[in-house]
Amino acid sequence: MGYSVLYNDDCMKALKKIESSSINLIVTDPPYNLGNFMKSRDTNLHKMRDNFFATAGWDNMNFDEWIKSMEMFFCEAARVMKKGGAVIIFMSVMKVESIVKIAEKYGFYYKTTGIWHKKNPMPRNMNLHFVNSTEAWIYFTYKTKTGVFNNNGCILHDFIETSVIPKSERKFGKHPTQKPEGLIYHFVKILSNPKDTILDPFMGSGTTGVVAKKLDRNFTGIELDKNYFSIARKRIEE
Ligand SMILES: C[S@@+](CC[C@H](N)C(=O)[O-])C[C@H]1O[C@@H](n2cnc3c(N)ncnc32)[C@H](O)[C@@H]1O
Numbered sequence: 357m358g359y360s361v362l363y364n365d366d367c368m369k370a371l372k373k374i375e376s377s378s379i380n381l382i383v384t385d386p387p388y389n390l391g392n393f394m395k396s397r398d399t400n401l402h403k404m405r406d407n408f409f410a411t412a413g414w415d416n417m418n419f420d421e422w423i424k425s426m427e428m429f430f431c432e433a434a435r436v437m438k439k440g441g442a443v444i445i446f447m448s449v450m451k452v453e454s455i456v457k458i459a460e461k462y463g464f465y466y467k468t469t470g471i472w473h474k475k476n477p478m479p480r481n482m483n484l485h486f487v488n489s490t491e492a493w494i495y496f497t498y499k500t501k502t503g504v505f506n507n508n509g510c511i512l513h514d515f516i517e518t519s520v521i522p523k524s525e526r527k528f529g530k531h532p533t534q535k536p537e538g539l540i541y542h543f544v545k546i547l548s549n550p551k552d553t554i555l556d557p558f559m560g561s562g563t564t565g566v567v568a569k570k571l572d573r574n575f576t577g578i579e580l581d582k583n584y585f586s587i588a589r590k591r592i593e594e
Pocket of ligand 1: 365367384385386387414531534535536558559560561562563564579580581584
């Protein structure tokens with residue numbers, strides 16, 4: 357089984373401890389820079405408090421600060437990535453273009469923008485607007501135009517649909533934007549091989565690490581928040 361290295365730290369610091377050219381695949385889900393935007397909307401925050409990322413506290417930078425933080429992330433990502441490695445970064449549809457621009461500046465080759473559709477999203481304000489049920493993911497390769505792509509001869513669409521998290525994936529505690537294991541499994545299986553090293557510098561509750569371990573990949577994970585880090589550690593250990 358693969359090994360895991362976990363840092364409870366700011367990824368802008370911890371990334372510097374990772375060896376250059378050592379990572380095969382990054383699967384990550386950073387702040388989407390929607391916190392301030394959502395706070396300024398006329399929504400009922402009290403009802404949403406427990407599961408609303410705008411109040412979670414990690415997504416409250418202004419746009420320029422966020423762009424700077426994404427620049428720092430891609431700059432370090434370029435250093436730690438192996439040539440031919442890949443990145444899957446989840447993002448809000450509104451911010452995809454900004455991320456593509458930054459990634460290209462640091463040598464990443466833009467491949468695809470895809471959609472994750474949640475079959476059973478929280479029906480917030482369902483009588484007022486279209487219920488939000490999608491997030492984007494962006495796929496890059498590093499310094500090459502192709503990389504590992506284990507499609508086994510199947511046509512793979514740029515669209516994936518899952519249910520939101522089952523209870524069994526939350527038994528060590530809740531994270532407000534936890535991704536389902538099935539979603540992450542899809543990317544780790546297709547874009548890496550056993551014994552490869554996977555990195556998630558914004559690991560939250562550790563979903564990427566859980567999947568990496570199940571698929572016999574090595575994992576490096578970083579999370580700033582002490583409580584989410586503790587959930588991630590327990591999930592990955594188990
Ligand atoms: C969208 S969540 C990731 C959720 C994760 N995919 C999961 O399945 O649980 C983003 C996470 O990044 C963390 N974070 C934000 N800024 C960070 C930083 N500079 N360094 C490390 N972690 C950070 C937040 O605390 C949050 O848990």
